[in-house]
Amino acid sequence: MNNDQRPSFDFLAGGGDMGALMRAADWASTGLGPPEQWPPLLKSVVRIILSSSHPMFLWWGAGLVQFYNDAYARTMGPERHPGALGQGGRECWDEIWPIIGPQIEFVMAGKGSTWNEDQLVPLTRHGRREDAWWTYGYSPVEDSEGVHGVLVMCNDVTVQHNARAELETVNAALTEQALARQREAEEARLRTLFQQAPGFMCILRGPGHVFEFANAAFTRFVGDRDLIGNSVRAALPELEGQGFSELLDNVYRTGKPFNATDVTMMLRRPPDSQVTQVYCDFVYQPIFTDGLVTGIFVEGFDATERTMAKVALEHSELRLREGMKVARMVVWDWVLATNEVVFSDNAAELFGASWTDMRAVWRAIPAEDMKRMDVARRAALARRGNYAEVIRLVRPDNGETVWLQVYGTVVADAGGVPRWIRGVSIDITARKRAEESLLEAGRHKDEFVAMLSHELRNPLAPIRSAAHLLGLAPDNIARVRQSSVIIERQVNHMTSLINDLLDVSRVNTGLVVLEKDVLDMHQVVLESIEQTQPLIDERGHVAVVNAPAEGEVAVWGDRKRLVQVVTNLLHNAAKYTPNGGRLALDVVAHPAMIEIHVSDNGIGIDADLMPHVFELFTQHKRTPDRTQGGLGLGLALVKSLVSLHGGHVTVASEGKDAGSTFSVYLPRHLDAETWPEPDAAPTGGGFGGLRVLVVDDNPDAAGAMAMLLEMAGHTAMVEHDPLLALERATGLAPHACLIEIGLPGIDGNELARRIRAANSASVLVAVTGQGHRYGRDTALAAGFDYYFAKPADTVQLLSLLSALQPAPRMVA
Secondary structure (H helix, E strand, O other), X not given: OOHHHOOOOOOOOOOHHHHHHHHHOOHHHHOOOOHHHOOHHHHHHHXXXXXXXXXXXXXXXXXXXXXXXXXXXXXXXXXXXXXXXOOEHHHHOHHHHHHHHHHHHHHHOOOOOEEEEEEEOOEEEOOEXXXXXXXXXXXEEEEOOEEEEEEEEEEEOHHHHHHHHHHHHHOHHHHHHHHHHHHHHHHXXXXXXXXXXXXEEEEEEOOOOEEEEEOHHHHHHOOOOOOOOOEHHHHOHHHOOOOHHHHHHHHHHXXXXXXXXXXXXXXXXXXXXXEEEEEEEEEEEEEEEOOXXXXXXXXXXXXXXXXHHHHXXXXXXXXXXXXXXXXXXXXXXXXXXXXXXXXXXXXXXXHOOOOOEHHHHXXXXXXXXXXXHHHHHHHHHHHOOEEEEEEEEEOOOOOOEEEEEEEEEEEEOOXXXXXXXXXXXXXXXXXXXXXXXXXXXXXXXXXXXHHHHHHHHHHHHHHHHHHHHHHHOOOOHHHHHHHHHHHHHHHHHHHHHHHHHXXXXXXXXXXXXXXXXXXXXXXXXXXXXXXXXXXXXXXXOEEEEEOOOOOOOEEEEOHHHHHHHHHHHXXXXXXXXXXXXXXXXXXXXXXXXXXXXXEEOOOOOOOOOHHHOOOOOOOOOOOOOOOOOOOOOHHHHHHHHHHHOOOEEEEEOOOOOOOEEEEEEEEEOOOHXXXXXXXXXXXXXXXXXXXXXXXXXXXXXXXXXXXXXXXXOOEEEEEOOHHHHHHHHHHHOOOEEEEEOOOOOOOHHHHHHHHHHOOOOOEEEEEEOOHXXXXXXXXXXXXXXXXXXXXXXXXXXXXXXXXOOOOOOOOO
16 A cells, blocks of 8 residues: 555644644744654654643654643643744743753653652743642653654642642641542542553563553453563563563663564463464653662553554565566556656566666567567557567576567557556566477477387397298207297397386376385495396496495385386496496485486487486487487486485586486485484585574475575475474574574564574574565564575575584674
């Protein structure tokens, strides 16, 4: 909701005679300007003054501009009222300035409040000088930027003072009783005033913060529970660990007030219900007696409704931005008269620039596309209508070509003259590439069908010949034996081809169900070598195996399928390596990951084939004698099976005759024993060696971050539930915790406080996608060491982790 749409509120409405005077006053002469331009804080205080039946007075700003209500006006006399309204404080009260001036300066300097009971302040009223006694307090009107004014609540107690003096001369005892009744009456009046206040208020006494008074608004706010005579910790036990009691302790100890806005609080309302999240603005104001802090005055407002409305608006805007990002859509407005163009915030991400002049945009569009666009746009301008066109755009930042679907709508003024064009540009590069990929895939499929036909027909010729030989000489034992060998070899070849086809089909249609168990990688390697050894021996290769000993490394997987993965890679290496070549199988174990590398010094892989080696129907060029054979399905099957195990595969080759290396990365079977000892130091400098706990309720975000950390050499662990994360953070003692602040149940700030309360030495890094809802200062106050807003700068984040030590705690 923009400012023009917000509901207006006349803070000067009502207020009796003084309200009328304030509405009629020439405020420009005071330097404050029109009331509608006054600061929100001034408006709020003036509204409270006008709404109160108790004498209240305000000095505002450096000039101490004066405001007061009807109740206060009756104490002033005609010498000052109504002229005092809007007048400077020193000018108005010159005769008593030596008394009140230092107190005003004390409050304006941010040193606290003042309180005076039965204070003699002689002044001129109704044409004569008279001694007047007052009970009054000066309180700062302040916000995060400092003190802006002094608020006065007072009573003219001259009559009561004189009565006490007379009673003291007659009977000291009676006088004391009268004073007590008077004090009770004053306290009752103040309590009534506080009870009627729209915000919540309470008075806490002593270092234990015992409730002495709480108005109805405060009682409602905390769930209508018994407060008076109980300490904050006893009356509101669910606040323990949220930092509020510690703030009260600090205010009581230092005498410095504390204020905050939009603070999250977990309350039980009513006390026997579930904990709910609320928001509030509050001030902790120390109460001084004889220069010492004896209590704390608490005032504030329930800001839950306001904050939730703000959060809902932020979420709505976030969804819109995320929707545009997912759709890869940019909206824009083009002013025809000036060629000024305004793009949405995501333009730079899609276009590589965020232009402000449409002519700069045209320079990034190829001439032939620009010509088509110009024709469509001119036609739309002529009919005051719409146009649509598909064009290319060359990104100025990296030179890549982006395909865009452009829609434009001509917007005319009341006279029908086109003034601007409002449009949407959608990145359809992926669709264009998909169309090209489909064409390419179709070509590969046609080639594969032809190759399959050839591969299946090839064995039929020797089988038919062998069968014919058997028919011609059934009694020739040598010929029968030779024919049988030919038939068996060719049938085995056909069986292998068909099995590959069936395996790929099952995986791609989701029919393969893994039978997972804890597997010893040593046994997987042995079985794979055993199955590939005949081909290795046949070609005279030297095979070197470096793998963990039996029982050292375990994975959670399907034994048959993992053996199939390693066997396919070894078979592929042997097949594409000339006779007498060298093969290597290396298994490397990390705390959370297993790496399997199969390398050879064979024919290598061309650069143009490298991106497609794991795709279906893709195969290295055959040699003229077709000695390699096969359908090119093995690597596609490897990729699919590894993905089913939660891993991934890569390939590396420096080109023709330079050999190749295929690498498989699988999650290691993790339990508590796979983590290094909690007090162990990182295993080295740079990117590596840290145990990192990732806490995020978004599984995709958490998984991506964990994968990034693992690739950087760290050991990552993921939790989506904050309470489970708390158990792991305190039990396994990670070196660092990356915590999303917007978690369900308890937010990241509360989780950080609990981790710190458990004496954890982990470095806590806040990561939030909630915009301004969660502030950096609030996160650091909750116990975080560092703060990142999503999308986090991964280079900066990894650089931070690389520099961390597990024990010291540093605050950014």
